[in-house]
Amino acid sequence: MKWSAKAIKHKGENRIAVYFEKNADLIERIKKIDGARWSQTHTAWHIPDTEENRVRFKITPLSHTIPSEEAQVQIEKFKQWMRSKRYSENTISTYSDALKSFLIFYREKAISEITNEDVIVFNNEYILKNKLSASYQNQIVNAIKLFFVTILKTKIDVDKIHRPKRAKVLPNVLSKEEVKAILEAHSNLKHKTMLSIIYSCGLRRSELLNLKPTDIDSKRGIVIIRQSKGKKDRITPLSSKILILLRAYYEEYRPSTWLFEGQRKNNKYSDRSLEEVLKKSIKLAGINKPVTLHWLRHSYATHLLESGTDLRYIQKLLGHNSSKTTEIYTHVSTKNIQQIKSPFDDL
Template structure:
């Protein structure tokens, strides 16, 4: 954990990797670490991960954690090609229609709650990106929002509309936050992840939308709606902060603009 911290890994990655490593070392608690081989990793994969029906993502986390641990801390090379990585399933992102988004946002009467969810959708933000914002990150004169040190320690900028700027001004007049753009009940503290999730749950309930909507659905919807309005995929990649274009390309599979124009051969029967 100290090594990961020194390399500036995010707290969530440190927690994930250390817990994955702990699981593996407990499985081999009777064996000296220096004696662990590639074969032991394969046995762990078959006898623990697969037997307990653990997810493919957990299996990948284990592989990444072990690779780092043995290479950096133990100075011992684990040949990663011999460790079974699961084939990744092709899971499409969940997307809401513009009508559903509008409904989710209009049912909220609390200015802070409405502004938070509106900003996530309007700028395609991740949850933590929203909660890390300060008023200095809003460049109203240039109509830009600066997102600092996000996933992968990257900064990026995204456009914000006059409508959102006006909403933020109204919000500031009512709440006057001191440090963070969205603060909790105590002054100078960030709004909590859990409270933000509760805001979304409340809006979904009031909007009577029977879907297991998460905050990330708003980001997915932002990207898909941009694509459907004709925005180039390369720009969407930049706006979302994706390192690889392949990550962004998944939205082409959920965009309905082109699909809806395809005529079924059934109609010619």
């Protein structure tokens, strides 16, 4: 079984991302490593960045991963430039880490001397050689392009840096019966409400955790998602069944600052705790699939499409910039496929 690993920065923490094709045995093995977690952002399992784990996954020792002094200065300038443009901290971290990998590779070379040919060599000798994903390569390209646009006297021709051809991967979708089993598995009202809102509104994990009590507009029957991906506000319909669930939840927990708070009042519910809530639900529901929170969002979109909702409305509900992003759900919808009669039936 082929796998690859690389050091990453995830939510301000040094981690090691491990990439491999979906395999139940490998998933079970990596789960046994202390601190192993799944990241939807990186689409990979990730573990603590320790010397032991670096040796285990054949990653360069920490002492060899420091960029040159010039690169450190330029990376910091790059971060400041992105902050001045109000990029999200997550994007700043992703881009600066991607650029750091590139500049470490050319540690002995002046940045002003780096050329397009160097980018091609990096792709072949680092990305492909280490079997890193096309998605990570795309992050590197984004970072390089953005960085060199802001640097003078460079030999890089930004417009000639090509992007990798992306693999067409279909989103993972659950049946309505599976979703129902997951949502009804928990007896804990808060846990059930959180998972139910993610599915009923098609929310990203961060969008759920950033909700405030005032974002639930029961009179208009909508949920307001503020400053989500791309710094955009949007609204989604509020199911009458969810409203009943929310009222029961509010009566019991009385949230203050955030709609879903942790054990301490006014503290936002944590990402990791939410992942554990889903993990427990999957186990209780008896579903033997590596379900993530994003699967609920994918399932919401696909079930809307199968019920006849126009793709343009689904695009707005999900907050997609491009209709092409939403169109992928047409490839997993079974509505029309089920109407096709197999020639095997006529044999």
